[in-house]
Amino acid sequence: TGRDVEVAASPLSERHGLAAQVILRDITERKRAEAALRRQREWLRVTLSSIGDAVLATDASGRITFLNPVAAGLTGWSEQEALGRPQREILRLLNEETRQAAEDIIGRVLKEGCALTMANHTSLVHRDGRQIPIEDSAAPIRDSAGKLSGAVVVFHDVTGKRRDQDALRESEQRVRR
Numbered sequence: 001t002g003r004d005v006e007v008a009a010s011p012l013s014e015r016h017g018l019a020a021q022v023i024l025r026d027i028t029e030r031k032r033a034e035a036a037l038r039r040q041r042e043w044l045r046v047t048l049s050s051i052g053d054a055v056l057a058t059d060a061s062g063r064i065t066f067l068n069p070v071a072a073g074l075t076g077w078s079e080q081e082a083l084g085r086p087q088r089e090i091l092r093l094l095n096e097e098t099r100q101a102a103e104d105i106i107g108r109v110l111k112e113g114c115a116l117t118m119a120n121h122t123s124l125v126h127r128d129g130r131q132i133p134i135e136d137s138a139a140p141i142r143d144s145a146g147k148l149s150g151a152v153v154v155f156h157d158v159t160g161k162r163r164d165q166d167a168l169r170e171s172e173q174r175v176r177r
Helices: 028-050 069-075 105-112 159-176
Strands: 005-011 020-026 054-059 064-067 093-095 122-125 131-142 148-157
Touching: 054 069, 064 069, 069 148, 105 131, 105 148, 131 159
Parallel strands: none
Antiparallel strands: 005 020, 054 064, 054 148, 093 122, 122 131, 131 148
């Protein structure tokens, strides 16, 4: 089987005539490790992109580092457009009852370093202004040393669930009357 090598060459002094020092370093194992890391990263990217819920991740400063296709559809932002932007610009949340800005769940996770579930009656404001009722949770992302390096939010559209709840409430009211 072939080997991967790294070559470093440098000329020797002119008193020796035409000569060069050549160093060959076997980097086969490093190349295998790099390929394994690339495969693992691709597997992780494909897995997160395939999840049925919306997934959004940030760095420790709250800037978007990942947005899966479901999150892109619900927010109205493509991953390319969202990358590097402040999360509050992409994940605009409202309290459905008060129409006021909902709690900054990512900011709180980054500040407190603990997982959270968003309160009921939260709407996501799509880029086009539509409001989509959602349920969500957020958790810190920690590196191998345990240092907080970002946050991940998982959310999903609950429009159908809310419609069913409203219909059930109306039905119960009719029965009471």
